[in-house]
Amino acid sequence: MGVIKKLLLIGVVVGIGAVIYPLVVTPQHKLPELKDKWFGKTPLKSGEAFPKESVAIDKFVVNVSEDVLTDLKRRLESARYVEPIAGTAFNYGFNSDYLKKVIAYWRNTYDWRKTETILNQFPQFKTRIHGIDVHFIHVKPSKPAKTVVPLLITHGWPGSVWEYYKAIPLLIEPTNGVAFEVIVPSIPGYGFSEAPHQEGFNIMETARIFVKLMNRLNHKTFFVHGEDWGSIVSKTMAQLYPNNVRGMHITMAQLVYDGPTIAKMMLGSYFPALVFDDPERDHKKLFPFLDQFYMILRESGYFHLQATKPDTVGAALMDSPVGLAAYILEKFSTWTEPKWLNKADGGLTQKFTLDELLTNIMIYWVSNNVASSMRYYKENAGLLMDDMNKIPVLVPSAVADFPNELGHAPKALLRTTLPNLVQYTDMPRGGHFAAFEEPQLVCDDIKTFVATVLDIELSAKDKLKNTKQ
Secondary structure (H helix, E strand, O other), rough: OOOOHHHHHHHHHHHHHHHHHHHOOOOOOOOOOOOOOOOOOOOOOOOOOOOOOOOOOOEEOOOOHHHHHHHHHHHOOOOOOOOOOOOOEEEEOOHHHHHHHHHHHHHHEEEEEHHHHHHOOOOOOEEOOOEEEEEEEEEEOOOOOOEEEEEEEEOOOOHHHHHHHOHHHHHHEOOOOOEEEEEEEOOOOOOOOOOOOOOOOOOHHHHHHHHHHHHOOOOOOEEEEOOOOHHHHHHHHHHOOOOOOOEEEEEOOOOOOOOHHHHHHHHHHHHHOOOOOHHHHHHHHHHHHHHHHHHHHHHHHHHHHHHHOOOHHHHHHHHHHHHHHHHHHHHHOOOOOHHHHOOOOOHHHHOHHHHHHHHHHHHHHHHHHHHHHHHHHHHHOOOOOOOHOOOOOOOEEEEEOOEOOOOOHHHHOOOOOOEEEEEEEEOOOOOOOHHHHHHHHHHHHHHHHHHHHHHHHHHHHHHHHHHOO
C-alpha cells in the first residue's frame, strides 16, 4: 500500500472516530468563577469593598453639542488624502478617489440634526453598572400581544445599536400573538456607553453586566440575539447564565477547533457525505481550504492590530474623521460582499445609503469611543482560544448562516458545542452585517426560532403537569 493511501486510510479512520466520539462521550468543561469587577474611573484599592451603586435608570437623548459638529466640519475641510494607484479599486483598502466623494457628501449634505431625530425615535436610557454608564435602547411592543417576549440584542464591531434601527419595528410588531420587548445595549466602550477605565473588560464581563441590566429591567429570563461580537456575547451569556437565557439566536457561529472537529473537517474534505447534512452545500462553506484561508487572511489584518496595539491606531482614528470613515467603511464593503473590492466605489451604496453608513461613523466620532471599541479585541483575544469557547450551550439555540459571512460553521460541526441546536437556517443572501443588510430575513428567523422554543416550553409544562396528575 502506498504512503498516500495509508495516510488517507488513517484520515478516514480518525475521521469516523471523531464522528462517533462526541456521540458517546461528553467533555466536561468547568464554568469560570464569576465575581463582580470594578471598571470605574477611580481604581479600587487592594482589599477595598465593591462600592454600592445606584440602580437608577435615567432617560437618555442623543444631543451633540454644536462645538463638536463645528470641529468635525473643520477637520473634514482640511483633510489630506492618499494618492490611489490607478485601477486598484478597493484592493489596497478604501480607494481615495471614492473617499473624497464620501467626505464631500458628509461635509455638504449629511444632516446630523436630522439623524438625531431618527436616533431618538426609540426610548433610550443609561444606568450605572460596575462603575460605568451603560446605554441601551428599550422598546416595548407596538400593540397589545398575547405573549410578550423580552429580547436582548447585542451588536458588534465596527457596528453599533444603529444596525438594528430597521429591525426593531419588525420585532415589536405582534406576529401570531407574539411580540418582542426589545433591549439593545451599547457594549461598554462602544457608542453611547461609557468606556471601561480598568483592564479586563471582556465578553464574560459584558455578559455579567447585561444580565444585571436585564434583571434591573425586571427580566429574570429572556432570549438573546447577536451578530459579530454580539454573537459571542450571546453565546457567553447562554454558557454562563443558562437559567436566565431561554434561547440564543446568532448569525456568526464559531467552530471549536478541537481534535474531533479538525478530524471531521479532514474527513469531510474527501468524503462530504460522511460528515455534512447537505454534502455539496456544506462542503463549499469550508473548502477549498486555501481559498477560505486567503480570504480570512486578507480581511483580518485589523484583528491582529486591535488585539495587540489598539491605542496606536486608536490615536489616529480619534484625531481624523476621514481616517475613521475609511477604516470602518471599508469593512462595510468587503464584509458585505467580498467581490466588491473590485468595484471603484466598493459597492457601498448597493446595500446601504451614505446617510446610513455615515450615521454609524458619527456614533463612533461623537462618542469618542473608537479606541475603546478596539481594545475589546485585546481584552478578548485569549478567551477566544481557551476552554471557555468549548463549554457547550445547553439552552435552545439557532444559527442563521448568511452566504457572505466571513466564516461559516456547518451544522454538523456545531453539534458538540450547540447540542440543543433547534434551528439552522441557510440564508439566501446577506453578509456580515445581517440585520443592517437584511432586517426582514433576520427578524423572521428570530420569530420562527422563538415560536419553536415557546412550543417546546409549553410541551414540557404539559408533560410535567400530566406527570404530577
